Amino acid sequence: MEHIFYTLHDFMLHTKSIVYILMGVILVCLPLFWLFLTGRDEKNNTY
Amino acid sequence: MSSDAATTKKVITPFNIVAGIIVAIGIVITILRFTEGLGAVTNLDDNNPWGIWIGFDLLCGVALAAGGYVTSAACYIFGLKRYHSAVRPAILTAFLGYALVVFALHYDVGRPWRLPYPIFYSPGTTSLLYEVGLCVFLYLSVLFIEYSPVALEWLGLKRTRNIIVRMTLVLTIFGVILSTLHQSSLGALFMIAPSKLHPLWYSTYLPVYFFVSSIFAGLSMVIFEGSLAHRFFHHKMDEMHLKESRGVVLGFGKAASFIMMGYVGIKLIGIALDNNWHYLATGWGAWFMVELIGFVALPAFLFAIASREKNTTLMKWGAAWAVLGVVLNRLNISVIAFNWHLPSAERYFPSWMEIFTSVFIVTIGVLVYRFISSHMPVFYEHPDYQHDH
Amino acid sequence: MGITRRKFLGWMGAATGAATFADRRGHAASGKHFKGYPGSFGVLHDITKCIGCRKCEEACNQVNALPGPEKRFDDLSVLNDTRRTGKSEFTVVNRFYSGSDRQKKWFVKMQCNHCLEPACASACFVKALQKNKSGAVVYDASLCVGCRYCMVACPFNIPAYEYDEPLTPRVMKCTMCHPLVEKGQLPGCVEACPKEALIFGPREKLLKIAERRIQKYPNRYIDHIYGEREMGGTSWLYISPVSYNKLGMREDLGITSAQQLTAGPLSAVPIIVGLWPLLLTGIYAISRHKEKIAEEERVSAVARTASAADEELKKKLSELKQKMTKEKEDAVSREVKKALEEARKEAEEKDDGPDDESGDASPGEKPEQE
DSSP, rough: OOOOOOOOOHHHHHHHHHHHHHHHHHHHHHHHHHHHTTTTSOOOOOO | OOOOOOOOSSSHHHHHHHHHHHHHHHHHHHHHHHHOOHHHHHHSSSOOOOOOOOIIIIIIIIHHHHHHHHHHHIISSSGGGGHHHHHHHHHHHHHHHHHHHHHHHHHHSOEEEETTTHHOOOOOOOOHHHHHHHHHHHHHHHHHHHHHHHHHHHHHHHHHHHHHHHHHHHHHHHHHHHHHHHHHHHHHHEEEEEEETOTOOTTTTTHHHHHHHHHHHHHHHHHHHHHHHHHSSSOOOOOHHHHHHHHHHHHHHHHHHHHHHHHHHHHHHHHHHHTTGGGGGGGGHHHHHIIIIIIHHHHHHHHHHHHTTTTTHHHHHHHHHHHHHHHHHHHIIIISSBBBOOOOOGGOOOOOHHHHHHHHHHHHHHHHHHHHHHHHHSSSSGGGGGGGG | OHHHHHHHHHHHHHHHHHHHOOOGGGGGGGGOOOSSTTTTTEEEGGGGOOOOOOHHHHHHHHTTTTOOSOOOOGGGGGSSSOOOOBBSSOEEEEEEEETTTSSSEEEEEEEEOOOOOHOOOHOOTTTTEEETTTTTTEOOOTTTTOOOOHHHHHHTTEEEOOOTTOOOOOOOOTTTTTTHTTTTOOHHHHHOOTTEEEEEEHHHHHHHHHHHEEEEEEEEOSOOTTSSSSGGBSSSSEEEEGGGGGOOOOOSSSOHHHHHHHHHHHHHHHHHHHHHHHHHHHHHHHHHHHHHHHHHHHHHHHHHHHHHHHHHHHHHHHHHHHHHHHHHHHHHHHHHHHHHHHHHHHHHHHHHHTTTTTTGTTTTTTOOOO
16 A cells, blocks of 8 residues: 555554455355355254 | 233233333433433533443443343354253343343433444444444344344244244354454453553453453343243243253353353453552452452352252352342443542542433333233244244 | 363364454554654643743633633632633643642643544544644544543543533534644644743654753753653643642553554454354354264164164074974974874784784784785
8 A cells, every 4th residue: 555654543544444344244255155165065954 | 011912911010100100200311311411410520421321231231131142152053952942031131131222322422313423424443432333233133133033923924034033043153243242342442541440450351351251141141030030921931941941040050150260260360461469459459359259259159059059049149149240340340440540529420310211221121021021922932833943 | 072172162262362352462563653644733831831820721712712711711719729621621721839848839731632643533433533634633523423432531531521512512622723723823822822831833843842951951850751652642742840740640651552552452353253253153063063973873873772672583583483393393203203102002902913923014014815
């Protein structure tokens, strides 16, 4: 990134914003991947 | 709330009268709060911006509602199916608990209609309070969805109910993640003010302490509320529920005992790491020991004895004691050991209206809980869905 | 037992969590050091020069159009009490005595210190408080929700709140007269001070002025510029004749900014989100797997028991069969013997009667007569 951060506050505002978005992506993608991973397993009884 | 389908109930009971008075006065205080401002109703000031609406309603409310994620994790993630009958009451308590926390927040913040701002308009991502707000908002949604089968079964909406029940595992996992995050972040909130919180309570491990104590707070609340429910809702409980309840009490109490002892250990480690032993010899130190030994170690021992003797009555006393301990801990950190430096004339004590508002909010919770438990399948399995487990 | 393993995994997760929570380094692991906005402004307060006239308070009140005070600004009896900032007082001057017999008196002006890494800005979850590149920490009332976490966070106890406003309460604090500074003017208090106890300028320059003053008059000042490093450094700097403790200024705040104090827990949050799904799904999967294996073992155990019982039965049956067959055979041979015996006896009796010579005629055989 070209932009210089002069304060820790600005740095964290920037990085944390990206991190929160990443967290959302992870929470959506991981279950989808789990479904893919266990797609051919034999079915279990679910609640 | 008034008439039951099967039996005609009296509306004028002592409980209803008291509850009615509390609600009426609560409404008056609400009007005062929004016409005269916080200053007219609370003892908050510039040195003490947070009082018991944060210390009790928010912090204790969230800690004591932890039974939801703990019970559903035990049943669905760890596979301990013998606790299944405890899940719905725990989820109901948690859902109502968090809903009331958000409700209480509307009294405390200056402009409650702006509560969506941090999530939807201007996220201050540098703040732990942002994280708390986001997680509480998401978790309340998860809890609502987890609770909804209860209402859907009551309403007869089978297809929707079945769709949601199939999502149980995902919701449970998501709930544990969100709970870990916000339980710990509530503790982390206070890390910003080392100069204001007494060193025996201030620690780098505040988030860990809050998270671990939320676990045994939840376990204890399930036992405590279970004992109250057995007294007042026994007639609503089906055979499975009654059969499993002894196992729930003994199992949860045993787990709580162990976790509480571990918690005592990591608290001592926290003191050691900051070399704060000398504070134990002060007045504050004595108070700290009252909290840690008197309200964590001792109830943990009681739980242990109860577990060894398989005595559910002792368990229930232990649970009430442990719950008080968690409440004491949250109050210590937010209002008692907070601002410990200030001269006593500048210290905070809640106004009667602040206290009453908290009582009012809890009363509303009890009334809603009573309505839902009496009419919806919380303590029993709805006849249409009994094969589903 | 399976529970041990599940719990072990659970504790592993908790240990990881605890370790990450305990890590205070967060961002600093990469060795980042932030120097603040270059050329940002500050104010140097020389406490030895303050005479407690309160003209700065008056100017602040006017510039910010704050409501009039209960006691007039030239009423110096207010100095009898130690005051803090309030919703209508962005700045206050306090009087302190020093010396064994309280001979000497000093006056100190207190207001928002406009920290380089403001605790209030890091605490605000709607970005209502922001550090400006001019140095001022500015409040945006159009965003504020009124949570008051900034007031909890501020180590100097500066922000005040309009608790008597029911619907539009604001956080109130010094703005370093940001609008005036933007126009190239001085903050109100600095402009009004008759004794040059307040100097406005770039922070780096103010630090140098302060250092030179302390060097030049070592008997007049203690060798500590307050705000140089406190809480990560502030834009408002102080030099003093006595230790700051005696002037109501805390010396135990440390040099770690609030943002750094919370960077640890903040950095643990995304790790939880990344790892907990793996851990929890793993526990669930192992738990289901063990249930499945246990079920299979149970079924095969039942089957084994069933076939073992079957085997047992078959064996018993064949033994019984053999026994019965043998008994039958024994009975048959006994009968046959008996029958033969009887037939022989009959034949003997017949032979003894009619024919003595053919004594050796075997039974069943007719003797041939010639």
